[in-house]
Amino acid sequence: xxxxxxxxxxxxxxxxxxxxxxxLSRYSDILYHTVIGYSVEERGIDAIRVGTGEKEIxxxxxxxxxEWLTSxxxxxxxxxxxxxxxxxxxxQSVAINELFDKVSIWIVPMVNxxxxxxxxxxxxxxxxxxxxDKIKKYQxxxxxxxxxxxLNRQYPADWDTIDDRIxxxxxxxxxxxxxxxxxxxLSLYSFTCAHNFLYAVSxxxxxxxxxxxxxxxxxxxxxxxxxxxxxxxxxxxxLVAPDENPSGGGFTDWFLTEIKRPxxxxxxxPYVGPRAVPLKxxxxxxxxxxxxxxxxxxxxxxHPNA
Ligand SMILES: [Zn+2]
Numbered sequence: 001x002x003x004x005x006x007x008x009x010x011x012x013x014x015x016x017x018x019x020x021x022x023x024l025s026r027y028s029d030i031l032y033h034t035v036i037g038y039s040v041e042e043r044g045i046d047a048i049r050v051g052t053g054e055k056e057i058x059x060x061x062x063x064x065x066x067e068w069l070t071s072x073x074x075x076x077x078x079x080x081x082x083x084x085x086x087x088x089x090x091x092q093s094v095a096i097n098e099l100f101d102k103v104s105i106w107i108v109p110m111v112n113x114x115x116x117x118x119x120x121x122x123x124x125x126x127x128x129x130x131x132x133d134k135i136k137k138y139q140x141x142x143x144x145x146x147x148x149x150x151l152n153r154q155y156p157a158d159w160d161t162i163d164d165r166i167x168x169x170x171x172x173x174x175x176x177x178x179x180x181x182x183x184x185x186l187s188l189y190s191f192t193c194a195h196n197f198l199y200a201v202s203x204x205x206x207x208x209x210x211x212x213x214x215x216x217x218x219x220x221x222x223x224x225x226x227x228x229x230x231x232x233x234x235x236x237x238x239l240v241a242p243d244e245n246p247s248g249g250g251f252t253d254w255f256l257t258e259i260k261r262p263x264x265x266x267x268x269x270p271y272v273g274p275r276a277v278p279l280k281x282x283x284x285x286x287x288x289x290x291x292x293x294x295x296x297x298x299x300x301x302x303h304p305n306a
Contacts, residue, residue, distance in 0.1 A: 001026075001083075005075045007286070008279045011068055012120045013043050013113035019075055020046055027082040030100070036108065037187025040146050043113040045187050050081045050107065050293070051100025055300045056195050059293060060108035060188065061203035063152040063251065064143040064172075065115025069277045070203035070268060073285060074109040077293055081105070084294075091294045094301075103297040106195070111184050114146040119276065138171035141274035145184055149176040152204075154185035157214075157257045158248030172274075175249055188251065192259070199227070199296050200255045200263040206272045208237045208288075211265035214246055214253045224262040227299065231264060234295055235288045266292070 004022045009015075024033055030051070035044040059077075061070030084096045091099065110116055117123055119142050144150050148169025153162055156179040166174045180186045192200070212228035213221070232239050246253070255263035268285045269277040277285075 003079065005072070005079045007072045007076050008282050010120050011072045011075075012117050013110060016071060016075060016110055017044075017046065020048065023048070023079060023082065027086060030082045030085050031078065036191040037183055039112070039114045039184050040182070041114045041117075043117075045108065045111065045113065045184060047106055047108045047191065048078050049104050050078055051085065051104045051297075053099075053101055053103040055103045055297075056197050057103065057105045057199050057201075057293070057296050057300065058108070058192060058195070058197045059105060059201040059203065060111055060251075062110040062112050062116055063202065064150075064204060065112050065119045065145075066140065066142055066274070066276045067203075067205040068110070068116045068119065069279070069282065069285070070205060071109040071116065072282070073203060073268065073289055074107050076286065077290060078107055078109075080290060081293060091291075092298060094298060096294070099294070099297050099301060102301050105293050105297060106197075107293075108188060108191070111188055112145050112151055115142055115144060115151075118142055118146060140276070141171055143172040144170065144174065145182055147182065149174055149182045151182055151185045152202075152251060153249040154180055154182055155189065155249055155251050155254035156180065157250070157254035161245075162247050162249045179249075189254075192255070197255075197259065198261055198300050200252065200259075200261070201292060201296070202251050202263070202265045204265055204267050205277045206269040207267040208235075208270060209240045209267045210235070210237050211240045211242070211252060211267075212262070213240075213242050214248070214256045216256050220256070220260055220262070224256070227262050227296075228264065230295070230299075231266070231292065234291060235266065237266065237288070
């Protein structure tokens, strides 16, 4: 059967929506789709559920515009997992279709569709919202949404104490006027609060690292450490020890401190600096990450007290 998601190409919201439509028709009994909210430029923020189980996991990508290869990776995972369920393949001697009767993985592949559009095509227009005619020179390095707010500095976890040297809209690192001031972050926040997710994975780029700790303590620290070590072995990525006073505001920071369940920020690809990850790294990235969802799903089933 011809593959739907073609990973080694530029990828934006339009292409993704086209693929989602095809995936939903091919795997109608396995995948479910919903829109969790709308971006500043009113693009629907898509969420796809793989499986029908009661235990829920969330994975998402492209909070940061230039990191759009994380959306490709997640879309590729959706297709591969759906195919494995349909063909009743096994993972570590467990039938994958039975695993997904017990677990659902919710995937939000592109949290920041407007930003991705700008990085890829310059069609989305941050200057319309920011009156900054020099904005185009930041196109390649753009991380923020179109209003110049860094969506991964928007979550209510020690937001007040985030380094606020950047006081106005910018291509990166501006935390915004208030927590959850941006519709993209608010959509993911509300969606997450309305569910009972056991684990969360935030995909970012680059550096081949996993952030997992933030200010975690006690039983959660223990559980998160076990999972972080296993994810490190699975991906080959190194674990990051946070600073003494880590800066908050990220989805993972918020999930750990407020939802009080393990959460991981996984940075794909060798460090590439302030630009998109080159497509030549994709095959590696896929091999390193394709089992992440299956691993967490199986772990959730094997540890019923979690
Ligand atoms: Zn990022």
